[in-house]
Amino acid sequence: MIKLVAQERSEKHGCGQGVVCAVQALIRRKVKVADPDAIYRIQVPLPLPLSWGRSVRPYVPSGAADVAAAPEPKSVYVELADMAAADFKSLGRSYQGVLINQGWEIKGAQGDGSVARLAKIPIQQLCPVGFVFIWVDKVHVAAVVKLLYKWGYSYVENLTWVQIAPNNTILTAPAPYAQRSHLTLFIFRKSEQLTCAAGEGKDIELRHQRNPDVLFDCVRKQEGQVTGVPAETFVAIETLLPTGKEKFLELYAPIGASRPGWTHVAVQNA
Known part of the structure; x- marks a missing residue:
C-alpha cells in the first residue's frame, strides 16, 4: 500500500x-534491537581535546581557606607513675571531653571496690562541664554508672567494640560469669539537673554524627602495655565535639600516644 x-x-x-x-x-x-547485557566500550582519545573539558579550581567555601591555613593543633604527652595519686593541676586546664581507657580497674574486685582507683582521679576538676567517655567491661557497668552519677554525670549513649582475634574470629576472653567478647564505651555528660548551674555547658557545640555504634576491630596490645583502642573512637568523639580540639584528654593512654589536639596521660610500665 x-x-x-x-x-x-x-x-x-x-x-x-x-x-x-x-x-x-x-x-x-x-531495526536493530540493543542487547541490554552487551558490553559497550567507549574509548576516550589521548590526549583529551581541550574542547572536551576544561580544568577548574576546586570549590572552596567562604572562610574555609583561613581554616585550612590554621596551624595543626598540638599534641601533649605525659607519663605518670600512678594515675590515682597524680597531681593533674600541672596540666593547667580543664577539658571538654575526657576519654578513659582500660587500666583503672582493680583486678579481682567486685562492685564499688572495682572503681576505687577510678574514684581517686579528679574527673570533676578535669571535666567540670563536658563529656566523659569511658571503656567499661560488662562486670563493672553498674559500679561505673553509679560513680559517674554520683559525680554529676548523666548517661547519654554508648559505643560497642567487638574484639577480633588474629584469626579473624570474635575473641572469647575469660570472665567471672560468661566469656567476654566486647567492651563498651559509655558516654556521660555533666548534668544540669544534678550539679551544673542553669545554662552551664549549653554553649558546647555538638554535631550530629552518623558513625557506627558497633565496631569490629582487632586487639592491639604489647606485653605490659595498655590496649590501644580503635581509631574510630577518636573520630566519633571529634565529630561529636567539633570545637574540642586541644580540649581533649585521654587517660591511661598507650605509651607514646600522639594525636593532634589531644593530651595523652599514660602510666609508666602500665
Missing part, C-alpha cells in the same frame, strides 16, 4: 523512480 501511494505521488509530482527506491529501502531496513 505504501509502495503504491509513493508511486502515485511520484508520478503526480514528477519525482521519478528515486522516491520509490527510497521508500522501498526504508521498508526493507531492519
